[in-house]
Amino acid sequence: MILQIIDICYMVAVVLFILGIKLMSHPDSARRGNALALSGMLLAIIASFLTPGLNNIALILVAMALGTGGGLYFAKSVQMTAMPQLVSFFNGMGGAAAALIGLVEYGDLPVDEVGKGAVLMASLVIGSISFSGSLVAMGKLQGVIKDININKILAFLVLGLAVALAIYVILSGEPQPVLVYVIVLISLIYGLAFVYPIGGADMPVVISLLNSLTGVTAATTGLLYNNMVMLMGGILVGSAGLLLTLLMAKAMNRSVANILFTSFGGSSAGGSADAGDQIVREINLTDSSILLSYAKRVVVVPGYGLAVAQAQHAVHDLEKALEEKGVEVLYGIHPVAGRMPGHMNVLLAESDVPYDKLIDMDDINEKFPSTDVVMVIGANDVVNPAANDDPSSPIYGMPILEVNRATNVIVIKRSMSSGYAGIENALFFDPKTRMLFGDAKKVLTGLVSEVKSM
Incomplete structure (x- = not known):
């Protein structure tokens, strides 16, 4: 009976998420949409406390209090000019959370669970990339990090190494805790190499894409825990972020590939008028x-x-x-x-x-x-x-x-x-x-x- 109540609450929460996103598409209804989405998240959190066998409730409450307090403080105190940086920071924290969950869960995962292993590795790699990439994007918007030209082929080789090691860990059939941490480190490095060369003018598009990746990590975490609200919420965030990325690229008359893999928008760009x-x-x-x-x-x-x-x-x-x-x-x-x-x-x-x-x-x-x-x-x-x-x-x-x-x-x-x-x-x-x-x-x-x- 308790599990059925939890599932119903999760379903209602997902519906509220969808309605909230729909209402956010127009300024007249954006505040109501935000309130609906917030209500859905609160309902999902409350329902999660009904999970049978839930432990460490006191620690969970402390963590929630710290996170809520920090979020309220930053949201209230940040200047409007720094709002994009705050969005990028919060997005990076979502990716970090997914990567940390993957690290924690790897120790309890049976080595022969190939399907769950693939999901966990996806959370580790994508979450780490989203975390480090979002922090670089935040620094670029703040003006404390400059563009750095990084060889694209070398960057892809770094990503390829992370993926190859993840596949090896999944198929090895034996615990590989050291390699898991190496995968996280390499993924963090790729996140840096991915965002560093992209010009500051293109940061809004990059942040939107990274937000989509964070949604993907939330969805993979939902698969890991068989949690419907995390799965559906992650899918909504991932798809919305991807659509927004495509729309912004269209507004700039450029392809997403051109934005991500060229250095347009840097301070060295030349002018067309003397x-x-x-x-x-x-x-x-x-x-x-x-x-x-x-x-x-x-x-x-x-x-x-x-x-x-x-x-x-x-x-x-x-x-x-x-x-x-x-x-x-x-x-x-x-x-x-x-x-x-x-x-x-x-x-x-x-x-x-x-x-x-x-x-x-x-x-x-x-x-x-x-x-x-x-x-x-x-x-x-x-x-x-x-x-x-x-x-x-x-x-x-x-x-x-x-x-x-x-x-x-x-x-x-x-x-x-x-x-x-x-x-x-x-x-x-x-x-x-x-x-x-x-x-x-x-x-x-x-x-x-x-x-x-x-």
């Missing part, structure tokens, strides 16, 4: 406020610079000030703007920007020709017209926000520095473009005052 041969046109706060106040439609294009300056509240204040003058204000959101999928959506939602003002790339591109002013705040690569106009550019063919089709463009930046992809932005030299240099928060606050005083 700043010395171009004219930069500047604008001041007063002229900017006049241009904005007498516009019929203004489109704001946010980027990572907006998050760095923590200017999301200031831009919402400017939005409200312009709307009081009858100006329509919308936000153009690129699928890979920021440092993780949905980064800009979350950032703007934090400042209570209405969800219906956040317009996806395809829809907002249709509105640019009838837009009086586009205000680019901290975005760079996602508005670079070289993606459409310059076949020699590394980003040629990448779908972008076509802001250069608007009547006027104001770009708020600290300097003329290139974006995360390390490519010169031809938009900055467009005759329609005016550069408004300064910290985004200070500039936007100044614009609010100027607009209100007019």
